[in-house]
Amino acid sequence: MNFNLDFLRFRFVALIASVSFILVSLATISIQQLQLGLDFTGGTLVEVGFTETVDPEEIRTYLEGKQIDALVQAFGSDKDLLIKIPSSENIENANIVIDSLQQQYSFQLRRSGFVGPQVGGELRDQGGLGLLAALLVMMIYIMFRFQYKFAIGAVVALFHDVLIVLGIFSILRLEFDLSVLAALMAVIGYSLNDTIVVSDRIRENFRAKRKLNSEQVINRSLNNTLGRTLITSLTTLLVLFSLLFLGGEIIRNFAIALSIGVVVGTYSSIYVLTNVLLSMNITAEDLAERTKDSFDDGMP
Amino acid sequence: MNNFSLWKYILVLGVFLFGIIYALPNLSPPDPAVQVSLQSAGDSFDSRLVQSVKNIARNEGILDKNIEVNQKSLLIRTDSYEEQIKLKDELRRELGPDYVVALNLAYSTPDWLQNLNASPLKLGLDLRGGIYFLLEVDTDSLIETRLEANAEDFKRRFREESLKFKSIESDKESVTFLFATDEDKSDSLSFLRGFLTDFEIIEESESFKIKFSREGITSIQDYAVQQNLTTLRNRVNELGVSEPVVQREGAKRISVQLPGIQDTAEAKKIIGKTANLEFRLEANNRTLRSRKEPFDFRGVSVDLEKNIIISGDKVADANVGYDESGFPQVNITLDGEGGAKMHRSTRNNVGRKMAVLFIERKSAAKEVVLPDGTLDLIIEPVITKRVISLATIQSALPNRFRITGLDSPNEASELALLLRAGALAAPMEFVEESTVGPSLGAENIRLGVQSLILGLFLVLIFMVVYYKIFGLFANIAVIFNLILITAIMSILSATLTLPGIAGIVLTVGMAVDANVLIFSRIREELKNNSRATDAIIAGYDRAFVTILDANITTLIVAVILYAIGTGPIKGFAITLSIGIVTSMFTSILGTRAMVSLIYRKNNVRRLWI
Numbered sequence: 001m002n003f004n005l006d007f008l009r010f011r012f013v014a015l016i017a018s019v020s021f022i023l024v025s026l027a028t029i030s031i032q033q034l035q036l037g038l039d040f041t042g043g044t045l046v047e048v049g050f051t052e053t054v055d056p057e058e059i060r061t062y063l064e065g066k067q068i069d070a071l072v073q074a075f076g077s078d079k080d081l082l083i084k085i086p087s088s089e090n091i092e093n094a095n096i097v098i099d100s101l102q103q104q105y106s107f108q109l110r111r112s113g114f115v116g117p118q119v120g121g122e123l124r125d126q127g128g129l130g131l132l133a134a135l136l137v138m139m140i141y142i143m144f145r146f147q148y149k150f151a152i153g154a155v156v157a158l159f160h161d162v163l164i165v166l167g168i169f170s171i172l173r174l175e176f177d178l179s180v181l182a183a184l185m186a187v188i189g190y191s192l193n194d195t196i197v198v199s200d201r202i203r204e205n206f207r208a209k210r211k212l213n214s215e216q217v218i219n220r221s222l223n224n225t226l227g228r229t230l231i232t233s234l235t236t237l238l239v240l241f242s243l244l245f246l247g248g249e250i251i252r253n254f255a256i257a258l259s260i261g262v263v264v265g266t267y268s269s270i271y272v273l274t275n276v277l278l279s280m281n282i283t284a285e286d287l288a289e290r291t292k293d294s295f296d297d298g299m300p
Numbered sequence: 301m302n303n304f305s306l307w308k309y310i311l312v313l314g315v316f317l318f319g320i321i322y323a324l325p326n327l328s329p330p331d332p333a334v335q336v337s338l339q340s341a342g343d344s345f346d347s348r349l350v351q352s353v354k355n356i357a358r359n360e361g362i363l364d365k366n367i368e369v370n371q372k373s374l375l376i377r378t379d380s381y382e383e384q385i386k387l388k389d390e391l392r393r394e395l396g397p398d399y400v401v402a403l404n405l406a407y408s409t410p411d412w413l414q415n416l417n418a419s420p421l422k423l424g425l426d427l428r429g430g431i432y433f434l435l436e437v438d439t440d441s442l443i444e445t446r447l448e449a450n451a452e453d454f455k456r457r458f459r460e461e462s463l464k465f466k467s468i469e470s471d472k473e474s475v476t477f478l479f480a481t482d483e484d485k486s487d488s489l490s491f492l493r494g495f496l497t498d499f500e501i502i503e504e505s506e507s508f509k510i511k512f513s514r515e516g517i518t519s520i521q522d523y524a525v526q527q528n529l530t531t532l533r534n535r536v537n538e539l540g541v542s543e544p545v546v547q548r549e550g551a552k553r554i555s556v557q558l559p560g561i562q563d564t565a566e567a568k569k570i571i572g573k574t575a576n577l578e579f580r581l582e583a584n585n586r587t588l589r590s591r592k593e594p595f596d597f598r599g600v601s602v603d604l605e606k607n608i609i610i611s612g613d614k615v616a617d618a619n620v621g622y623d624e625s626g627f628p629q630v631n632i633t634l635d636g637e638g639g640a641k642m643h644r645s646t647r648n649n650v651g652r653k654m655a656v657l658f659i660e661r662k663s664a665a666k667e668v669v670l671p672d673g674t675l676d677l678i679i680e681p682v683i684t685k686r687v688i689s690l691a692t693i694q695s696a697l698p699n700r701f702r703i704t705g706l707d708s709p710n711e712a713s714e715l716a717l718l719l720r721a722g723a724l725a726a727p728m729e730f731v732e733e734s735t736v737g738p739s740l741g742a743e744n745i746r747l748g749v750q751s752l753i754l755g756l757f758l759v760l761i762f763m764v765v766y767y768k769i770f771g772l773f774a775n776i777a778v779i780f781n782l783i784l785i786t787a788i789m790s791i792l793s794a795t796l797t798l799p800g801i802a803g804i805v806l807t808v809g810m811a812v813d814a815n816v817l818i819f820s821r822i823r824e825e826l827k828n829n830s831r832a833t834d835a836i837i838a839g840y841d842r843a844f845v846t847i848l849d850a851n852i853t854t855l856i857v858a859v860i861l862y863a864i865g866t867g868p869i870k871g872f873a874i875t876l877s878i879g880i881v882t883s884m885f886t887s888i889l890g891t892r893a894m895v896s897l898i899y900r901k902n903n904v905r906r907l908w909i
Contacts, residue, residue: 110739138853138857200846224824231766236810238759239751239806239808245751246750247805
């Protein structure tokens with residue numbers, strides 16, 4: 001693929017788009033918040049499979065009659081139900097639900113779970129800390145391998161990607177559980193992959209094409225890497241779609257988060273990184289000496 | 301093109317063979333099985349038992365060829381985990397208590413592979429079905445008990461040393477010493493400083509306090525968690541589950557994984573007996589009222605001394621026996637420290653009664669309204685104590701003694717089980733629990749494998765269409781990579797979970813990235829009119845640094861994920877990390893070997909890329 005597109009013509013449009021996406025995400029996260037899953041809130045969950053179609057509302061009313069205040073929703077098919085009791089008052093809740101249902105219905109227990117309040121809170125903190133730690137370590141690594149302007153560009157791009165995925169999860173009211181947190185970490189890894197490939201090319205072209213100005217170098221680099229960026233995103237999306245359609249309910253949100261992340265990550269490696277670099281006036285001098293050393297170090 | 305040296309070919313071939321061998325056992329995964337063995341080790345099976353087991357199995361639709369008769373045990377292979385549980389329950393009911401019926405796995409890995417330590421992947425609970433518990437050790441209450449015991453000890457030693465004090469009282473986190481004069485205080489301080497370790501001393505005007513130091517608390521925690529871990533392992537063994545995992549998680553927690561079983565209530569009853577045992581003397585008329593505690597024993601009230609002789613963690617072994625007249629008894633063996641304490645306490649108290657007190661702890665949460673008006677949940681422990689045995693001390697007890705006066709053999713065996721399974725050093729509570737049914741497990745495997753196959757298929761097709769013969773090289777590398785991931789996970793005995801499969805699927809999509817980078821470089825070089833072989837060399841060399849940088853950063857993320865993750869998330873992090881490393885090998889060295897082999901002559905005109 002040979003491209004010669006003027007990406008940077010739309011630089012400011014992209015800037016406005018990114019900033020508004022981030023603002024919308026921040027707004028929805030603070031107003032509508034995230035639908036935290038059982039992993040983080042604590043509580044009880046029971047998944048049961050009936051032999052026939054069953055109405056969630058009927059089961060909810062039935063359980064209410066047994067003094068059990070539960071959320072009941074269809075899960076995957078209309079024969080499977082997910083019953084949740086958000087408060088973690090009692091570890092026996094799952095058994096109470098199962099016993100009560102058994103009095104009236106015949107079904108198969110597919111899974112059940114209980115998360116105590118102390119564990120939920122800890123996971124929430126740990127997850128947040130883990131995300132921040134990942135971002136910080138990345139920044140240091142890129143500072144060491146490239147230059148601080150690239151490190152800032154990469155981290156801004158990562159924040160951008162993570163926030164937008166979170167924003168979309170908040171708007172669509174998708175459940176945010178541990179597997180989605182893992183997907184977010186994978187998004188960080190993936191988006192960074194893209195960012196580094198682009199950064200690498202920018203560094204190389206700054207050295208090789210001294211006659212061009214910064215904008216021209218960046219534009220050329222984006223065109224050089226565009227084919228690869230699109231193909232890798234495509235192959236990754238291919239497997240993610242297969243997870244999304246065949247992987248089942250349990251990893252659906254994981255696949256959704258990653259798919260959104262891959263798309264947003266591809267965009268951010270083109271526009272967010274370069275916008276940050278240009279706004280910090282990146283020049284060939286920024287990369288002159290350090291680049292040569294570290295480049296030679298890495299050769300086989 | 302001769303820049304790819306012979307040793308690199310050998311390396312690639314060697315790793316490939318290694319991958320094949322260690323991934324091979326996964327082609328024949330272990331069958332779920334039920335094992336029947338005899339309660340006592342001496343006897344062997346008679347043909348009648350074998351026949352009755354065969355009959356029961358036949359009723360469940362199991363063919364005779366699936367029954368393996370060994371010297372001391374029978375192994376019955378089943379088709380599914382559901383069938384396995386049904387058969388186990390059936391056998392338990394039919395065979396009665398003289399036989400041990402346990403869930404097991406029947407491996408069918410050939411001997412020559414077993415000799416190389418090759419074994420199939422372990423499946424996580426989400427794929428196999430089973431129960432997971434996370435328990436938290438309440439070390440605070442152990443610290444409180446320790447301080448209480450220390451306070452009593454200090455009083456005794458102060459009296460022995462004729463040191464004057466007003467009072468020595470313990471609370472939840474410290475022991476407070478009160479004195480009448482400064483002189484008494486400083487005398488006591490210098491006495492204590494002589495031997496006090498693990499404590500820090502906080503001085504106040506008329507008094508001082510001692511508290512456990514940070515190291516002191518850590519060592520108590522370690523002791524308690526370690527002891528509870530051992531106890532839990534013993535209890536889990538009583539459940540008859542194949543390949544249970546009991547391990548420490550962080551400072552204060554223990555996780556228990558019981559693959560294959562479903563009955564949470566039963567499992568909890570045995571491992572979740574968050575119980576402790578205490579041996580105490582029955583109070584007599586010389587016991588101070590403040591040192592007495594009333595309990596109910598078979599409908600009659602008994603007063604026990606508050607002083608604990610020993611607690612259950614000092615019991616080394618306990619089993620059921622019968623005395624000369626055929627009454628059941630429990631034979632107990634204590635460890636060294638416990639034996640000495642028991643002897644000291646019982647030698648002056650022959651003729652008095654000693655009770656075994658069973659302390660069970662549950663937790664209940666209740667809602668409270670915080671000052672700012674929001675609701676919060678607090679967890680309150682609910683403690684029940686009951687006397688499970690009260691027997692007269694016949695003589696000073698050494699470290700081996702017996703408890704008699706039991707009503708029935710059943711009662712004896714329950715008491716022995718409780719004593720043997722050991723008491724806990726500190727109480728525990730369940731903080732997490734999850735159960736996965738076998739049908740869901742099987743479904744998860746099916747869904748995971750299906751999405752892997754579809755994803756792989758799509759990527760393979762795309763690569764061949766887009767990169768032609770080079771795409772084929774990349775495809776062979778992707779498959780090679782999958783074999784390597786399986787082999788390495790099998791060797792590390794890593795557990796495969798559903799998120800783990802998702803990690804592998806993701807690796808397939810991302811692993812071709814390195815080849816995409818290399819191939820687009822080669823195309824670029826060709827466009828700049830390089831010779832074909834030069835283009836290949838330049839393509840690989842120039843893409844290498846980029847691939848390295850990109851993969852190292854992803855690896856860092858995976859390692860952080862592993863560090864913070866629990867259970868299934870760890871599974872995802874493991875497959876992702878292994879996948880990153882192996883994919884770098886296969887997509888760079890693996891494809892390079894193939895490319896070099898095909899285009900080894902220098903006069904290549906065109907590359908079919």
